[in-house]
Amino acid sequence: MKRFWTLIALLLILLLTSTRARAQSTPVVHAVLFYSPDCGHCQLVINDTILPLMQKYGDQLQVLSLDVTSERNWNYFVETVKFFGLESAGVPFLLIDDTFLYGSDDIPARFPGMLADYLEQGGVGWPRVPGLEPFLPEGEVPSEVMSSPASDLTSRGQLTLGERFALDPAGNALAVVVLLAMLGACIWVWFLFRNEEGLSLQGDWAWGIPILCLLGLGVAGYLAYVETQQVEAVCGPVGDCNTVQQSEYARLFGVLPIGVLGLIGYLFMLGAWGIARYGKARLADLSAFSLFGMAVFGVLFSIYLTFLEPFVIGATCAWCLTSALLMTVLLVLTVRPARLALSNKPFSPSPPPRRKKR
Numbered sequence: 001m002k003r004f005w006t007l008i009a010l011l012l013i014l015l016l017t018s019t020r021a022r023a024q025s026t027p028v029v030h031a032v033l034f035y036s037p038d039c040g041h042c043q044l045v046i047n048d049t050i051l052p053l054m055q056k057y058g059d060q061l062q063v064l065s066l067d068v069t070s071e072r073n074w075n076y077f078v079e080t081v082k083f084f085g086l087e088s089a090g091v092p093f094l095l096i097d098d099t100f101l102y103g104s105d106d107i108p109a110r111f112p113g114m115l116a117d118y119l120e121q122g123g124v125g126w127p128r129v130p131g132l133e134p135f136l137p138e139g140e141v142p143s144e145v146m147s148s149p150a151s152d153l154t155s156r157g158q159l160t161l162g163e164r165f166a167l168d169p170a171g172n173a174l175a176v177v178v179l180l181a182m183l184g185a186c187i188w189v190w191f192l193f194r195n196e197e198g199l200s201l202q203g204d205w206a207w208g209i210p211i212l213c214l215l216g217l218g219v220a221g222y223l224a225y226v227e228t229q230q231v232e233a234v235c236g237p238v239g240d241c242n243t244v245q246q247s248e249y250a251r252l253f254g255v256l257p258i259g260v261l262g263l264i265g266y267l268f269m270l271g272a273w274g275i276a277r278y279g280k281a282r283l284a285d286l287s288a289f290s291l292f293g294m295a296v297f298g299v300l301f302s303i304y305l306t307f308l309e310p311f312v313i314g315a316t317c318a319w320c321l322t323s324a325l326l327m328t329v330l331l332v333l334t335v336r337p338a339r340l341a342l343s344n345k346p347f348s349p350s351p352p353p354r355r356k357k358r
Contacts, residue, residue: 027123029057029115032064032132034077034093040231041104041246042092049108053115060119064126066135073135080129090246095127103246104232164314171239171318172310178321179306182299185328189335198340201277201288209273209291209333216266216326223259223319227251233319240315247313249305258305262323269294269330276337285341292338298327 033050035042054061066073068091077093084100094101096114101107118124126132165172201209226233226245235241244250251257269291276287302324309316 026060027119027121028060028062029096029118029124030062030064030126031111032066032095032127032135034066034068034073034080034091034095036068036091038069039091040229041242044104044232045092045094045107049111053112057115057119060123061115064135064137076131076135079131083129095129097124098128103243105240105242105246161311164312165310167314168240168243168310168316171316172314174238174318175306175310175316175321178324179303182303182306182324182328185332186299186303189331192332192335193339196336196339198338198343199336200340201273201284201337206273206277206333206337209330210270212326212330212333213266213270213273216323216330217263217270219319219323219326220259220262220266223317223323224257224263225259227257227259233317236318238316239318239321241317241319243315244309244313244317244320247315249308249313258320265294265298269298276341288334288337288341292331292334295327295331295334299324299331302327 033046035046037043050063054063066077068074068077077091080095081093090102092102092104092107094107094111096111097118099114101110101114126136200206223233223245225231226241227250233241233245248254249258252261272287272291272294276284276291278284279287302320305320306324309320
């Protein structure tokens with residue numbers, strides 16, 4: 001009987017040892033995902049990438065999710081972004097080992113392949129970033145923390161101008177063509193303003209202006225929807241609209257979405273055209289000149305944004321280029337009516353009314 005229980009004990013020890021050895025030999029990849037429940041891009045990444053990978057690999061993929069709507073998690077996210085040398089970033093933001101992935105294009109494109117590579121290499125511990133330990137499950141510790149960001153991290157902000165351009169060569173080349181066209185149009189408009197006679201907005205040709213404004217409203221309205229609702233943009237075969245929309249330049253002063261600004265601009269231009277065509281003389285002249293002024297501002301701002309796309313962001317938005325071209329054509333169409341309006345001296349003070357003789 002004693003031998004029997006001894007044999008049972010040995011078998012239990014052998015079973016536990018083999019189970020522990022098998023558990024230790026199973027590679028596991030650990031990652032951290034910063035997200036917001038109100039972020040459409042985050043939901044896209046979670047539902048289409050993270051959850052399918054967790055179902056596929058089971059316990060071999062451990063993802064710590066940190067909701068940035070929590071003040072504690074947000075403060076840690078800000079510190080993490082600074083740690084990697086980024087001026088700013090948004091969610092979804094994924095950490096794995098000493099690398100970060102950012103956005104609904106970058107994460108789905110790179111994370112599955114990186115996960116497979118790390119599993120082949122025997123797994124990887126929690127990301128090597130400072131301050132992570134308080135957020136980890138009890139009893140788990142992060143890998144050795146990096147003293148500084150790795151020099152080979154490939155964030156867009158650390159790439160050279162040529163490397164950024166090469167991220168989207170076809171789209172960025174198209175952006176450069178549009179940029180040169182806008183600059184050429186500005187020179188032509190200056191020539192027209194200086195040398196050509198004015199042209200009245202009463203002609204049938206002037207209906208092209210509200211048509212272009214309505215097209216601009218459609219483009220700007222769609223971009224405003226994408227930026228405010230944080231949904232995936234339909235971009236087409238050329239360009240990378242979602243990278244542009246997720247960049248820090250998608251909001252004016254970090255607050256006002258550029259699409260909303262465009263929406264407001266096209267609405268004002270449409271109103272100015274209506275007053276210029278159907279208003280009384282002085283008011284019509286002022287509206288015609290203000291219409292031209294708004295087109296000038298729109299083109300200059302579009303030149304700035306179009307320059308950012310290939311040379312700073314490293315991606316091009318086809319919708320943004322469409323709006324830039326529409327605004328450029330509006331500039332050309334409004335220059336001669338503005339010239340005519342200016343010749344009527346709308347900014348001169350009105351003469352005092354004459355007194356009737358008794």
